Amino acid sequence: MSNPSKRQMKSAARLYAVQALFQMEASGQTVEAVRKEFEDFRFGGEFEGDEMVEGDVEHFRAVMEEAVNRQALIDQMTDRALVAKWPIARIDPTLRALFRAAGAELVEKSTPPRVVITEYVDVAKAFFPEGREPKFVNAVLDHMAREAQPEAF
Structure with a gap:
């Protein structure tokens, strides 16, 4: 992507x-090590033959930190x-990472909750294009958003 918005x-x-939160959990690496790897090699770089989109570094750092x-x-x-019957420890590690990233934005409150939900449902679709996970993500994030920001609903 030449000039992303x-x-x-x-x-x-x-x-x-x-992806970084998943990698941290799977590898046991520190947030600093994973953040540096992503910023140095993934943002706008080439990964497994594909050109990666340039990401908003400040937003990435804020989500990771939170x-x-x-x-x-x-x-x-x-x-x-x-x-x-399904505590967070029992769910798919990709979904766990997704809920943590989305939850970070919901508790930080700088992005409207409906935007957070829509964005992370789209992320779920990228990881699970054929499954029911995006609907599951939508339901869980809706519940989390109403808890974190009840005034927005």
Whole structure:
């Protein structure tokens, strides 16, 4: 993508944040190490033969920082949004990373919750193009958004 818009760059930053949070959990790497790898090699770089979109670095950093610093709060919100038989520890690690990134934006409150929901449902569609996960993500994030920002509904 030659000249992405600010919105496209924020969307890319959200996708990268989910990937980075997943990588942190899977590898045990620090937030600093993963953030540096993404900023140095993924943003606008080439990955497995594909040109990567330039992401909004500031938004990526803000989502990562909030997700890491407020993970316990975000995980508790996610648990409350999930049915009792499915605590966050039992869900797919990609979805767990997605809920943490989206939760970071919901608790930080600088982006309208409906925008956060729409953006992360789109991220879910990128990871799960054939499955029911995007509808699941929509329902969980709607519940989380109403808890984090009830005044917006």
